[in-house]
Amino acid sequence: GQQLNQSPQSMFIQEGEDVSMNCTSSSIFNTWLWYKQDPGEGPVLLIALYKAGELTSNGRLTAQFGITRKDSFLNISASIPSDVGIYFCAGRSGSARQLTFGSGTQLTVLP
Amino acid sequence: GAVVSQHPSWVICKSGTSVKIECRSLDFQATTMFWYRQFPKQSLMLMATSNEGSKATYEQGVEKDKFLINHASLTLSTLTVTSAHPEDSSFYICSASPGQDNEQFFGPGTRLTVL
Numbered sequence: 725g726q727q728l729n730q731s732p733q734s735m736f737i738q739e740g741e742d743v744s745m746n747c748t749s750s751s752i753f754n755t756w757l758w759y760k761q762d763p764g765e766g767p768v769l770l771i772a773l774y775k776a777g778e779l780t781s782n783g784r785l786t787a788q789f790g791i792t793r794k795d796s797f798l799n800i801s802a803s804i805p806s807d808v809g810i811y812f813c814a815g816r817s818g819s820a821r822q823l824t825f826g827s828g829t830q831l832t833v834l835p
Numbered sequence: 836g837a838v839v840s841q842h843p844s845w846v847i848c849k850s851g852t853s854v855k856i857e858c859r860s861l862d863f864q865a866t867t868m869f870w871y872r873q874f875p876k877q878s879l880m881l882m883a884t885s886n887e888g889s890k891a892t893y894e895q896g897v898e899k900d901k902f903l904i905n906h907a908s909l910t911l912s913t914l915t916v917t918s919a920h921p922e923d924s925s926f927y928i929c930s931a932s933p934g935q936d937n938e939q940f941f942g943p944g945t946r947l948t949v950l
Contacts, residue, residue: 731924757938759941764941764943764944764946765944766839766841766928766930766941766942766944767879767928767941769939769940769943772938776889791851791925812878812879821867821884821932822869822881822884823869823881824881825878825938826878826881827877827878828878829859
């Protein structure tokens with residue numbers, strides 16, 4: 725089946741620093757999504773990408789849909805304590821509605 | 836808008852009992868809902884796709900007789916874990932989509948602990 729490799733697995737950064745994480749796939753996706761999950765909660769959609777090469781921002785978050793359609797990255801600028809959580813990429817291929825999730829990136833922001 | 840709720844938020848049960856988890860779309864209708872399972876420090880794994888008025892589609896390796904899914908209305912899907920065992924202890928999350936071209940909105944999850 726499809727697999728998404730997400731890296732890094734965890735990050736410890738200082739407040740105010742920028743963060744970057746990415747996902748790569750063994751197959752082509754036509755949709756890339758980035759979610760944030762707080763402990764004991766469901767994932768919350770941050771950014772959705774639908775076209776190869778698309779670059780989309782949501783406040784301090786920026787994500788891009790790779791040209792090859794097999795990768796995506798998420799950047800967080802000027803991190804703040806509430807950015808702490810697990811970030812997941814997710815992809816969808818073809819006409820399927822099901823999502824494949826990456827393994828997640830645990831982000832810790834140090835004061 | 837696009838709020839999804841789950842009930843209960845947590846449940847503890849004895850081994851061998853059955854547990855029902857509800858997933859509701861509060862402000863939209865969802866012809867399709869999805870059920871995921873997430874073990875500690877792991878990603879979300881899709882268990883099944885629930886279609887209103889028809890049988891659910893289960894992912895490979897998920898026992899349909901153990902995880903019963905009912906999607907009786909456009910705003911409610913239920914997951915029943917039958918004869919639960921400790922290895923079924925997990926975080927169960929549902930999601931719903933307002934339509935074919937819309938993304939999934941996730942519920943807050945249900946923590947199941949089987950003793």
